[in-house]
Amino acid sequence: MNVIVPKSVEICTKLADFDYDLPKDLIAQQPLENRDDARLLILYRNTGKIEHRKFYEITDYLSDGDLLVLNNTKVIPAxxxxxxxxxxxxxxxxxxxxxxxxxxxxxxxxxxxxxxxxxxxxxxxxxxxxxxxxxxxxxxxxxxxxxxxxxxxxxxxEMPLPPYIKRKKDSNALYSLDQERYQTVFAKKAGAIAAPTAGLHFSQNILKNIKTLGTEIEFITLHVGLGTFLPIKTEDIRNHQMHKEYYECSEEVVKKIKKTKEKNNRVIATGSTACRVLETVAVNGKAPQLSGWTSLFIHPPYHFQYVDILLTNFHLPKTTLLLLVSAFAGRENIMNAYEIAKSKGYRFFSYGDCMMII
CATH class of the missing domain: 2.40.10.240 (QueA-like)
Structure with missing residues (x-):
């Protein structure tokens, strides 16, 4: 266990403040044999405290009455x-x-x-x-x-793998594996050109254990598109314009979120996509727009209304994804956690390991 004392809060607006170096050998090139064998870094955002676990131990951090929200988008072979x-x-x-x-x-x-x-x-x-x-x-x-x-x-x-995952033309076995593993086990609605990667770690057995625990599971949809992975080209992050992506969130999900929070239980967003959908709905308050296009760009500082816990992979430097998690946990907490993850050999990016920010 590593204990980190957070530094004073500072509002960073320069893209360079969200950069870091990563050895190429830490970029995961293929999935683990078992989805839920991924490592799970627990980050307590109020203290900076870190714990190192396995993803199959995620139930140790969930409670009866919590609400886990998953993105059921399905990647198309685009x-x-x-x-x-x-x-x-x-x-x-x-x-x-x-x-x-x-x-x-x-x-x-x-x-x-x-x-x-x-x-x-x-x-x-x-x-x-x-x-x-x-x-x-x-x-x-x-x-x-x-x-x-x-x-x-x-x-x-072919599955639209990100460019940092390399495949040789004769890698038929890996291409076949990608068809299954670059897809969540709960993928349902076709339309994404990239996987909601935080959801890749869930197995059917883990989902069963979570339900047995008493944690409710609900689904939203965000078809991952250019908005999620296009690079930021402005040095001042506030000038970046997100590309719109299509989302759906049922009225039933909104009701369960409000009920969960009224009972002082927690809403867990799986990935930046689920997080952006929930916060998009929350922004509209009493008259939420339950489907449509979102271009919500979450960056520090940001007040989260619906999301209490964020489950997320390790993201590329200088990206909207890294800005979102920095808004949730604090830039310095995130940068410290990434440095520790690097030193302990965590696997990064789409097929990599996972982080749970509490």
Whole structure:
């Protein structure tokens, strides 16, 4: 156990204040054999105290009457590789369906793109009309009406792993493993292009144990998109604009949150996505918007209204995710905890270990 004495509270607005160095060998490249074998760092945000546990011991920190909120979004196999008719390779990452046969897509190609492209995908020549660029660098594209993109995704699409997870072209076993493990066991509503990674640690057995304990479990949906993982490009963090992401939260969940807090029990948000949904709903007070698009950017200082405990992975430096956890626990607590996690060999990022901030 490590005890950290928090320093005086300081409001940091510079992006450089949320930077840290990380050895490459601490970036998890594949999941553990068992989901709930991940390490669990417990951080008490009021004192800075830290404990080191395993994820399967999470029930030691939950109580009868608490409410655990999970994000049931489902990652779609949104990355499709193909070739231009010239032979040049091309990679498409489907971000958002705009309307029938129209998508917002990130395109990676060394060859210059033309307004009307023909691409060979799944042994077929597909005509793609480039409609224009968005501010975030994506393309708006339109496919012929006889092209069923979702069918192609389900047939040959790959899980959209983040770029720090490396896969060789012949890594068929790992590609197959990613199809299962870059997905939570409770994934239900398809639409995300990245996993809500804090939820990856839950096994069906852990969920059963949590319910037996008397902790209630409820689900919200946030389809993880560009908003979650696009980098911050402004030196003053307050000038960053979050991209919108679609969410859903039922009236029943809101009622249970209020009931939980009235009884002085705790609401546990699993991941930044669940946290942002709950705080988005809370912002609207007595007339909450239960579904729609959220661009809520949580950074220090921020007053959390619904979330009492945050379950989260270890995040990349200078990201909106690191800012969110810093808002919840305090920047210096987080930076100290990250340094300790590094010294003890914790695994970082999507397939890495977990942190519970109490």
């Amino acid at each position: 990355r499709i590789r193909g070739n231009k008719t010239s032979g040049a390779s091309i990679e498409l990452l489907f971000i958002e369906e705009l309307e029938e046969n129209q998508w917002k897509v990130l395109i990676k190609s060394r060859a210059k793109l033309r307004e009307k492209e023909e691409i060979r995908i799944d042994s077929k020549i597909i005509s793609v009309n480039l409609l224009g660029r968005s501010e975030d660098g994506a393309w708006y594209v339109e496919f012929n009406k006889d092209v069923d993109i979702k069918r192609i995704m389900n047939k040959i699409g």
